[in-house]
Amino acid sequence: MDRSVISASVSPTWPPITKWREKRHEEYGSNQRVHFDRRGSMTDVRVRFAPSPTGFLHVGGLRTALFNWLFARREGGTFILRIEDTDRDRSTDDAIEAIVNGLHWTGLDWDEGPYRQTDRLALYRQKAMELRERGKAYWCVCTPQELEARRKEAQAKGEPIKYDGRCRERGLTAPAEPAALRFRSPQEGQTVVDDLIKGTIAFDHAVLDDLIILRANGYATYNFSVVIDDALMGITHVIRGDDHVNNTPRQVALFKALEYRVPHFAHLPMILGADKSRLSKRHGATSVLAYQDMGYLPEALVNYLVRLGWSHGDQEMFSIQDMVEKFSFDHVQASAAACDPEKLQWLNAEYIKRGEPRRLADVLRPFLEKRGYDPRGPVQPQGGLEAVVPHLRERAKTLVEMAEWTMPYVTEPVAMDEAAAVKFLTTAAAPSLTKFAERLKTVNPFSKETIEPLVQAVLNDEHLKMGAFAQPLRVALTGKTFSPGIYEVMAILGKERTLDRITQALQRIPSS
RNA sequence: GGUCCCAUCGUCUAGCUUGGUCCAGGACGGCACCCUCUCAAGGUGCAGACACGGGUUCAAAUCCCGUUGGGACCA
Numbered sequence: 298m299d300r301s302v303i304s305a306s307v308s309p310t311w312p313p314i315t316k317w318r319e320k321r322h323e324e325y326g327s328n329q330r331v332h333f334d335r336r337g338s339m340t341d342v343r344v345r346f347a348p349s350p351t352g353f354l355h356v357g358g359l360r361t362a363l364f365n366w367l368f369a370r371r372e373g374g375t376f377i378l379r380i381e382d383t384d385r386d387r388s389t390d391d392a393i394e395a396i397v398n399g400l401h402w403t404g405l406d407w408d409e410g411p412y413r414q415t416d417r418l419a420l421y422r423q424k425a426m427e428l429r430e431r432g433k434a435y436w437c438v439c440t441p442q443e444l445e446a447r448r449k450e451a452q453a454k455g456e457p458i459k460y461d462g463r464c465r466e467r468g469l470t471a472p473a474e475p476a477a478l479r480f481r482s483p484q485e486g487q488t489v490v491d492d493l494i495k496g497t498i499a500f501d502h503a504v505l506d507d508l509i510i511l512r513a514n515g516y517a518t519y520n521f522s523v524v525i526d527d528a529l530m531g532i533t534h535v536i537r538g539d540d541h542v543n544n545t546p547r548q549v550a551l552f553k554a555l556e557y558r559v560p561h562f563a564h565l566p567m568i569l570g571a572d573k574s575r576l577s578k579r580h581g582a583t584s585v586l587a588y589q590d591m592g593y594l595p596e597a598l599v600n601y602l603v604r605l606g607w608s609h610g611d612q613e614m615f616s617i618q619d620m621v622e623k624f625s626f627d628h629v630q631a632s633a634a635a636c637d638p639e640k641l642q643w644l645n646a647e648y649i650k651r652g653e654p655r656r657l658a659d660v661l662r663p664f665l666e667k668r669g670y671d672p673r674g675p676v677q678p679q680g681g682l683e684a685v686v687p688h689l690r691e692r693a694k695t696l697v698e699m700a701e702w703t704m705p706y707v708t709e710p711v712a713m714d715e716a717a718a719v720k721f722l723t724t725a726a727a728p729s730l731t732k733f734a735e736r737l738k739t740v741n742p743f744s745k746e747t748i749e750p751l752v753q754a755v756l757n758d759e760h761l762k763m764g765a766f767a768q769p770l771r772v773a774l775t776g777k778t779f780s781p782g783i784y785e786v787m788a789i790l791g792k793e794r795t796l797d798r799i800t801q802a803l804q805r806i807p808s809s
Numbered sequence: 810g811g812u813c814c815c816a817u818c819g820u821c822u823a824g825c826u827u828g829g830u831c832c833a834g835g836a837c838g839g840c841a842c843c844c845u846c847u848c849a850a851g852g853u854g855c856a857g858a859c860a861c862g863g864g865u866u867c868a869a870a871u872c873c874c875g876u877u878g879g880g881a882c883c884a
Contacts, residue, residue: 445884448884458810458811458883458884459811459883459884495813495814495815498813498814499813500812500813501812504811504812504813504883506883538881539813539814539815539880539881540880540881540882541881541882542813542814542881542882543812543813543814543881543882543883544882544883545813546812546813564814566814566815566880567880567881569880571820573820573879573880575880575881601821604821604822604836605821605822606821606822607822608821608822608823610822610823610835611822611823611834611835611836612835612836613821613822613835613836613837627826628823630821630822631814631815631816632814632815632816632879632880633814633815633879633880633881634820634821634822635820635821636820636821637819637820637821637837637838639820639837639838640820640821640836640837640838641837642837643836643837643838644837646849646850650850689849691849691850691851692848692849692850693849694849702848752846762846763845763846764845764846764847765846766846767846767847768846768847770846771846771847771848772847777847777848778847778848779847779848779849780847780848781847781848781849782846782847783846783847784846
């Protein structure tokens with residue numbers, strides 16, 4: 298393996314890996330981090346996640362990254378991030394950042410990289426020329442027009458559409474005209490791939506093209522650069538989407554021609570939209586960071602994704618540690634899976650329910666600030682956000698919901714739901730609210746134990762049922778028809794704000 | 810068009826390697842009831858699938874063949 302070539306070609310402009318690591322802990326210091334002791338368990342397993350930076354990181358890509366990461370951690374191996382940015386027209390630095398941010402958010406850390414293929418172009422050329430010198434590749438001067446014409450001809454005759462090998466035996470050494478370098482593919486026998494997920498797959502060499510490895514413009518093609526990188530980076534297991542299955546025999550042939558060890562392959566089934574069609578913008582959120590914005594916890598997304606195509610008996614919830622311990626290709630499904638937003642949401646709710654108040658308050662804060670909450674302002678709930686969170690975490694399915702429901706306790710005046718006011722803040726409700734406020738003024742201490750008897754007394758005096766009293770009170774206190782229990786709400790607001798809000802609500806009611 | 814992959818409740822899946830314990834288990838979602846100061850949560854229960862057709866076998870969701878359907882890649 299030629300490691301020196303790798304390190305020499307790493308971009309000097311890209312921030313060093315350690316910097317990203319530090320940043321991650323500052324920004325996302327969550328309680329889900331697991332630190333793996335790599336001493337003594339290092340194996341030579343090396344895997345990579347190799348996205349093209351042509352857009353945001355989508356959930357399919359994240360799952361591929363996740364399975365690579367899990368396998369690496371499980372085996373005590375090395376996880377490498379490689380950016381396949383050779384498509385210069387479509388690749389952007391923004392996209393690279395989006396990928397990096399997405400991986401950070403979910404906690405998938407890499408041990409090497411990010412490498413960038415654009416830093417390695419010379420290397421691909423060099424390797425391609427070596428192949429030519431050894432007679433494994435040849436110059437081809439067929440023009441795209443000629444190729445297209447012959448392809449059509451073949452199609453018309455019902456023959457297989459592949460390069461007809463015109464330049465194969467020409468033995469061109471230094472063509473004057475623009476020339477591409479073609480790989481001399483084996484034409485007989487077959488390649489058998491022992492896929493870790495799909496099992497044995499056989500490909501007849503007869504259908505293999507003499508594929509171009511170096512274009513006339515001097516750029517290496519996808520299949521070639523991937524093989525060079527995987528070989529030189531010492532990748533032992535290629536774990537990727539099964540849209541690459543058909544590339545595998547070509548790549549295996551290249552590995553062999555280059556006399557590199559052929560890695561193991563594991564082809565993950567695709568992720569589909571809820572309607573079973575290919576995942577696209579149509580399906581709403583496909584970007585990983587969009588899930589962050591929608592108030593999902595990273596561990597919920599990761600848990601959802603790991604169960605999409607992998608299982609461990611009937612278990613639904615897995616901590617990161619758990620997944621690492623239990624992950625195995627034996628239980629990876631061979632068929633594609635559809636995304637189910639409902640189940641993701643359920644998992645998110647489960648993780649929110651179990652979340653530490655302190656951490657929930659931390660991740661909730663940005664959502665509140667977006668809605669105008671000032672963490673240093675005068676309007677604060679009793680006990681801080683941490684005290685509010687426990688009452689909302691068992692109801693909220695996302696942090697967005699949680700933030701919305703938290704707003705009544707962190708803003709002043711309360712935002713009143715007019716429909717709710719019309720329905721509940723009526724002249725019929727006024728006497729009980731007035732009486733309750735009167736009695737509340739003298740209560741001390743202000744706690745559920747002391748307030749509850751007052752409520753009972755009001756109920757008795759007014760001949761009301763709890764529901765008839767609690768709803769108007771709830772609307773008065775929160776501006777909404779739903780909230781945590783009213784005693785909890787009062788505790789969060791404190792005595793003063795509770796009284797204020799009841800007074801304000803009473804003022805809305807026309808006295809009659 | 811060629812090659813390759815896939816196929817269990819609406820969805821994610823267990824079971825398939827080593828056929829019987831499966832008139833197919835769990836989860837999400839749905840429905841009903843219970844709990845209840847609202848909304849949730851929670852509890853209990855119900856409905857819901859082995860794509861189809863052959864074959865092998867005493868016995869097939871499980872093995873073999875075919876069909877159909879879906880998908881990927883090449884161009």
